[in-house]
Amino acid sequence: MVNEWFKVVTLLNYAKMTDYELVAACIEGEKNSFEELVSRYKNLVYSVVLRMVTDKEDANDLAQEVFIKIYRNLEKYSEEYKFSTWTIRIATNHVIDWRRKKKYETVSIDDEENTVAGGLMANSGASPEDEYIADEQSRMLRDLVAGLPDIYRVPIVLYHEQGLSYQEISEITGEPLSKVKNRIFRGRKLLKESLMNLRRGGESYGVGM
């Protein structure tokens, strides 16, 4: 009973603590304090990951792995960065690693197209007509984004879908601002070209790079 009471008081305390204080508590062996960090950043991590991999199950697994990575590397977190920045950096790096490994496994193109089509069918039901078109268009664009090489995809997702600034992205990727800008500009151009190819009824679905 006393333990329960203490747990409630401790959880109330965690809710008031800063990210860095929670990290400190984790380092001191209070694993429960990590749960507060997870609930603070789970939506952020999950959305970043989902926007890069598009498949919900993959995103769930990867986002969980990201938090395990965060836990193992808690000591490397330095207060000069926002915890969210650090978290997104780990998330993007993890997705990039995962994709690199996945490339070695052979994935049949038919399967991939089936998942895309399946996703479209599942969501098409109740939404009004123009909402559906908007959904379909952004899904199409998302697939094109997913086809971009990592160096363009990461900043494009973070800037256009996650709403981060150039400065924040530069902190996440560790690249200078000018480079981040160039990557985003180049990424947009690649996307524009593949959109045009689609419009012209071109056969190439992804971005040929």
Place this chain on the structure above:
Amino acid sequence: MVSACEKYGELMMKYMDGRLDDFEQMNLDKHMEACEACREDFAMYQEMLASFDHSNEEIIEAPEGFAAAVMEKVEDINIYFPTKIRNDGKVLDSVIMAVWGFLVATFVMGSALLLYNEAIFEWLTANGLGVIVAALQPIVDFAFGISSAIGGYTSIASGWFGTNISDFAIIALIIFVGLVAVQFYMSPKYAQVAAQIKKRRRKIM
């Protein structure tokens, strides 16, 4: 002509960033009247921006049970953090907790004794615990002695309490004070620990 279009391409990037001013917009419009390639490009960028905005608005939430699933895996991880300060933390913590618990218990019991000593003593005597009554009586007398020495403030206060606040409210108040005390005791700890870890981190890493 290619380099001119390149310049307008840069303006389109500014447009994508939402930083295109009226003058630049005018220039771009003027050029696009004459240049079909740029007009097409711009239409694509507009469409792209609309799609991005659409998915930007979408609130994505982690699946249900996400935190629990992560915590289950974290429980299995045994990791030693070199910057950890209180290696003997557990022992020290339980000592502090024991002392603190004793103080809170004394406070709660003392308050109860002061307010309800007659009822408690009657109950104790009736249950064959007269020994405890004998031991506590001098303490209670001493406490009342102090309060009358202070000058009747306590009796004014307890009189006010007695007439204005119900028994339940007094018990709730005591528990509340205890809770706040524990909260107060626990709050600054992490900030200090965080500062210490930060220092150690600079030394080690």
